[in-house]
Amino acid sequence: MAYAVQYIDKLRKSGLRPTKQRIKICEVLFDTDKTFHFTIKELVKIIENQANIKVSLATVYNTVHAFIKKGYLKEIPLNASQSYYDTNVTHHHHFFDEEENRLIDIHQDDVDEVNIKKTIPGKKIKSVEVIAKIVSDNQSQK
Amino acid sequence: MAYAVQYIDKLRKSGLRPTKQRIKICEVLFDTDKTFHFTIKELVKIIENQANIKVSLATVYNTVHAFIKKGYLKEIPLNASQSYYDTNVTHHHHFFDEEENRLIDIHQDDVDEVNIKKTIPGKKIKSVEVIAKIVSDNQSQK
DNA sequence: TAATACATTATATTTATTCTAAACTGTTGA
């Protein structure tokens, strides 16, 4: 509510009219200090839990995709069964905890610039992302 | 056919009996100098085109997953709508050409070791993969 | 070769995602 003006702005810039469903989605996504990762299913659940209004799945998908297109959200490819999304749109990398199915941000500064020596003629690099899979470290607890 | 013995060995080591359907899948996957990337749909099409036998989708999925589990194939997460698979199981990285929907290998030696400064307590890194998205470079052709 | 365990297949199911089209709402200009 304090941020409604910003959300209206974000929506307008994404080519979307600021409806109450879309503003609710914005509140869930952006009304927090911390960025986070989510699946559509999880987002819908959060909206259901904290909203007095109902938002259809189609609207959630459409709004999320409009935000991705505009750069307000990022899609993280992890497995083929479900998309993960990220409210952190700065350049950064990820740990993926395969046991807990959880993404953890790695700040850009925590990874040395990835230098790729190979080039493809006629093509340029648009983005570089590192995904480090992590698992429990049970080596030291004898 | 020249390699049938190797395929039978691969299948046995994956806990699978060497049936003619599975050997056919092996021929398509491994009977070539070059490694390659594929989707299940593409694999089924290749089998249909070059085989006299028919292999059901279930068998293709099951065999591919057995090989992934054993480490004879790798799954590459790229987008949520479909899995990509890789017959190159060495440690390497990828370009993903978003315009042509095509994966291109980057040899491990062509990327400096990725050094991640952040650690997660109780977790260790299992694998590190770099995906560099590439697009057409139209800057220089004035 | 017979018994058994395992494999193949067509088909059904599941589930994420997208599409559709009818009802609804925000916007705008008279």
Next chain:
DNA sequence: TCAACAGTTTAGAATAAATATAATGTATTA
């Protein structure tokens, strides 16, 4: 202010990848 219009929401249908099922077929082995 309000009608007209453009854009939006929604339930439900459609699509498509992936997985499960269970009947039939085949490799193995004793």
